């Protein structure tokens with residue numbers, strides 16, 4: 024039905040009538056979107072079935088990527104592109120007077136994630152299928168994804184997200200594959216001929232219903248599965264308050280927790296974690312049993328990867344299945360479990376490290392708690408043999424200590440691989456944060472620098488740049504992104520550079536139009552688009568960016584001879600609803616924007632725009648239109664970052680600290696094609712360890728700093744009632760934990776360099792080209808191939824499938 028546009032239109036019209044029960048004349052855009060979605064899903068379904076059949080027939084090792092978040096975004100255009108039918112569909116629809124882009128508008132972003140970690144999981148799904156690797160995702164089908172952000176009077180207001188309001192056309196509900204997940208109750212030990220057996224009694228059972236999404240690879244027949252679990256009540260009679268039971272149950276998959284890099288410690292979160300893990304493992308084991316007589320070789324055919332510690336209960340859950348359901352010994356079960364589970368750490372921020380009070384954990388998951396307890400006791404005994412008498416060390420490393428269960432410790436002990444997400448991050452884990460564990464298990468630790476799918480973040484979102492690259496070096500980079508390097512041949516080709524310039528300008532114009540339509544603010548596409556889009560967090564230092572803008576404004580107002588290249592500063596950021604300080608920064612950005620944008624005397628030089636409701640689909644419009652990529656976290660704090668890679672791939676230049684993957688970006692593009700400033704991670708960590716930083720000194724000794732810090736509280740920007748006092752205090756009274764004032768001068772200097780470089784268009788375009796040319800390494804295809812080779816031990820099934 025997609026082989027030519029005539030066949031497409033014919034089938035489309037038939038399907039439209041069948042699925043919507045309307046004639047073409049009566050039908051709406053939503054009907055068109057829905058019909059097209061169903062057609063694509065049908066088109067995919069035979070390959071989906073065949074992929075699964077062949078995995079079964081070949082007894083391929085399958086990897087399951089367990090993640091509490093999958094930040095998918097929209098899937099229509101992405102699926103069309105991967106299937107290679109985007110042109111037929113676009114042209115066919117045109118014949119009917121329908122614009123594909125209008126139908127894309129009908130699709131809601133699937134925002135089942137907060138930021139980097141969730142989007143990484145989505146990029147990984149795309150790379151797994153594209154590389155024909157047998158890898159699937161397991162997650163939660165939250166009824167409401169990440170909140171929708173509105174800016175009212177400069178403040179963030181959160182609205183519940185409603186992505187399922189019109190249904191989700193890509194999913195298939197599989198009610199017959201539902202599994203039961205027990206909570207609460209008590210455990211009874213029974214002596215069965217000298218062997219202790221455990222029964223979980225009087226549990227409150229929740230039914231987990233899977234919704235499967237096909238994951239279509241690029242130009243391949245492989246279709247993997249993303250299985251999202253929804254919590255429903257069981258049909259069995261229960262003798263308790265039925266309404267309460269229904270509420271408690273449905274709440275489990277109702278909302279995504281809107282925090283990233285922060286642990287809330289709420290019981291519902293622990294329920295979500297066990298729900299995901301238990302439902303996934305029960306269903307994986309059920310299909311495994313159909314193929315294998317026993318679970319003794321489970322680890323040879325199944326890999327379970329845990330994305331951060333959120334799914335770490337996979338370890339005791341698998342132990343439970345092997346011991347309680349299969350009747351294995353502890354030793355056999357432990358051998359299998361610790362050869363099945365691998366773990367990625369995504370942060371060293373203390374506030375993100377998950378710890379659960381025993382008083383919450385034990386009653387909710389009584390049998391799982393017993394197993395974690397035993398894992399802990401055995402681990403502590405091993406430590407005792409290795410470090411006899413070193414109580415201090417054992418206490419530090421224990422999985423349960425001071426009535427708390429430490430999830431990261433459990434993850435390291437119960438898995439065979441622990442990886443960080445950028446070279447520096449892995450080093451910090453090994454040498455500092457997890458050093459004691461690294462000494463005991465050095466062989467487990469490894470690095471896998473993050474990546475992004477160039478199919479969504481370049482081919483789909485920047486079609487003009489994609490065409491230019493294809494004209495220049497052909498299309499082999501599409502399957503082998505390292506070939507982007509060949510773009511370096513065009514460094515001296517002024518016609519090529521000119522086209523690169525035109526494309527960036529076109530993209531900037533489109534974004535400028537969108538900004539005008541959304542905010543009424545007119546921005547000049549000829550100005551430098553200087554962009555910081557990411558979650559709002561103190562360590563990401565949006566504040567440093569704002570203080571620099573205030574400084575520029577002061578210079579423009581006070582010094583008529585001050586020269587600067589015109590700039591448009593763009594921000595996009597959601598703050599976690601309970602993160603008071605982050606919300607103050609949003610208000611600050613909007614407050615200074617208001618004054619600056621309304622000051623006619625600077626309007627040809629400076630504009631500040633806060634883009635509401637930053638999300639995947641908006642990001643796709645921003646990266647292609649950006650000149651400067653702000654990656655200015657306090658060194659050592661950003662584990663990797665992935666936005667930095669999306670900017671680079673679209674030709675924006677990084678202005679950043681030596682943090683996370685910025686360091687590897689610098690290594691790939693070379694020192695001349697990036698702007699680096701600020702303290703190093705080493706320096707930051709030494710300050711934390713030994714002291715020696717007094718922010719007030721910087722305030723007193725640097726006039727520029729004094730002026731902008733004073734302006735936070737003196738009403739200069741029209742703020743009332745000490746609105747920004749908490750920010751002011753964080754810098755002076757609390758000694759500026761993130762070294763904003765310490766790095767201020769160095770940042771101004773680097774920004775000046777940015778302005779100088781941009782003024783020399785030829786130089787800038789060469790730098791931009793170098794960034795695109797060296798971005799191939801940051802494709803998630805490279806990352807996933809490394810996971811496949813070094814951690815999972817799986818290989819491409821190309822040729823084996825069908």
Ligand code: CR6
Pocket residue numbers: 138139140141143283284331369370375444473661662663664665683
């Ligand atoms: N917040 C890191 O902070 C990293 C991603 C993906 C984060 C970020 O630097 O790029 O993970 N960490 O690895 C967590 O979510 C815990 C993130 O997205």
